[in-house]
Amino acid sequence: MDSTLLNTLPLPPSALSALDAAGYETLGDLRGLPREQLEEYGIPSSMMQAIGASQAPARAPPLSQSIASMTQGPTKETRITTGCQPLDVLLSGGLPFGTALEISGPPGAPREPLAMNICKSFVRAQKRVLFVDFQNMHSPASIRDTLSDIDYDKRSVLYSKILDLSHLMQFVHSLPGYLERHPPISLLVLSSISNPFQNAHVAAKNKIGLQSVIRAALAKACVSQEMTVVSTSQLSTKVLNADGSVGNYDTGAKGVMVPSLGDYLPEKKSYRVIVSRSSPNTGELRLFSTPVGPGTVPHVEYSFDDL
Incomplete structure (x- = not known):
């Protein structure tokens, strides 16, 4: 389940675009992210529980985000x-x-x-x-x-x-x-x-x-x-x-x-x-x-x- 690609989920195009730009690729990348951060990406509240949103501080960028994307150009x-x-x-x-x-x-x-x-x-x-x-x-x-x-x-x-x-x-x-x-x-x-x-x-x-x-x-x-x-x-x-x-x-x-x-x-x-x-x-x-x-x-x- 955690390896499910985000672009296969019923997410709005704007949310998929924002998540892709941030380097998130799979459902597992979003596990444990604060609810507020997920809302900023435009993820519907109906999907928060399925994703497993938390109230914890935002964690580091996911491992699926390439080194190049973290070191080159605007983040x-x-x-x-x-x-x-x-x-x-x-x-x-x-x-x-x-x-x-x-x-x-x-x-x-x-x-x-x-x-x-x-x-x-x-x-x-x-x-x-x-x-x-x-x-x-x-x-x-x-x-x-x-x-x-x-x-x-x-x-x-x-x-x-x-x-x-x-x-x-x-x-x-x-x-x-x-x-x-x-x-x-x-x-x-x-x-x-x-x-x-x-x-x-x-x-x-x-x-x-x-x-x-x-x-x-x-x-x-x-x-x-x-x-x-x-x-x-x-x-x-x-x-x-x-x-x-x-x-x-x-x-x-x-x-x-x-x-x-x-x-x-x-x-x-x-x-x-x-x-x-x-x-x-x-x-x-x-x-x-x-x-x-x-x-x-x-x-x-x-x-x-x-x-």
């Missing part, structure tokens, strides 16, 4: 599950705390559900979240509905709605003071951050300058408070010549879809993922960039059952 304590197993695989085991993740995609791609999954992971871990809506797609009530299956302090999720570029820049300038007045905020969600730029029709030169201001503010928050940033944005078409240089519609050989915003995320601390749909129920997640170069897994497939 389970420095990563959090995204709530989507394919996305966790793409990010080598989850999203590291204190980094930024942009999720871009065309209309109809599940950008917002992926961001909300990450929000749920932070709330489930009893961490404070600031959710900023730039497209009037969410409300405090809709966020509460999404989190209704979690027992949490409603005051731990803060909400703000910003619909134009001037108010976005005011928010960015006031962010350091806001974080000081509402400590500690562990996750900042920027939902549809590309929308204010598209509505304002900003010139390219000014757009680059504004994005550099945003990048500096987010970098300071990530470094000084280990705050994690998750943003969603749309895609835009980039026209390339045959030699790979930027072209126009007269000279360009092909058009490719890329994130609509440029370098607005902290340098060397950011992941950019493009999500697309290949059918009504399936799609692909692709790494556009990472803090350290190409990822070990450049793309993965997902189904809507993973969300």
Whole structure:
């Protein structure tokens, strides 16, 4: 019984992803773990007795966890599950705390559900979240509905709605003071951050300058408070010549879809993922960039059952 593989048990995908990222492989690895720790991994209370949860302090990592996973890269304590197993695989085991993740995609791609999954992971871990809506797609009530299956302090999720570029820049300038007045905020969600730029029709030169201001503010928050940033944005078409240089519609050989915003995320601390749909129920997640170069897994497939 103790050698039963966890992926054969009726556990939620988010729980399996979190346990895999932490190095747990078999039912025996979980024997004796505190109930509170099992709850953090998203294991249903109905399975606690079968697992054999205890009230004892957490023990050392299980022997089934490889030496390499304990000595290389962020550990389970420095990563959090995204709530989507394919996305966790793409990010080598989850999203590291204190980094930024942009999720871009065309209309109809599940950008917002992926961001909300990450929000749920932070709330489930009893961490404070600031959710900023730039497209009037969410409300405090809709966020509460999404989190209704979690027992949490409603005051731990803060909400703000910003619909134009001037108010976005005011928010960015006031962010350091806001974080000081509402400590500690562990996750900042920027939902549809590309929308204010598209509505304002900003010139390219000014757009680059504004994005550099945003990048500096987010970098300071990530470094000084280990705050994690998750943003969603749309895609835009980039026209390339045959030699790979930027072209126009007269000279360009092909058009490719890329994130609509440029370098607005902290340098060397950011992941950019493009999500697309290949059918009504399936799609692909692709790494556009990472803090350290190409990822070990450049793309993965997902189904809507993973969300």
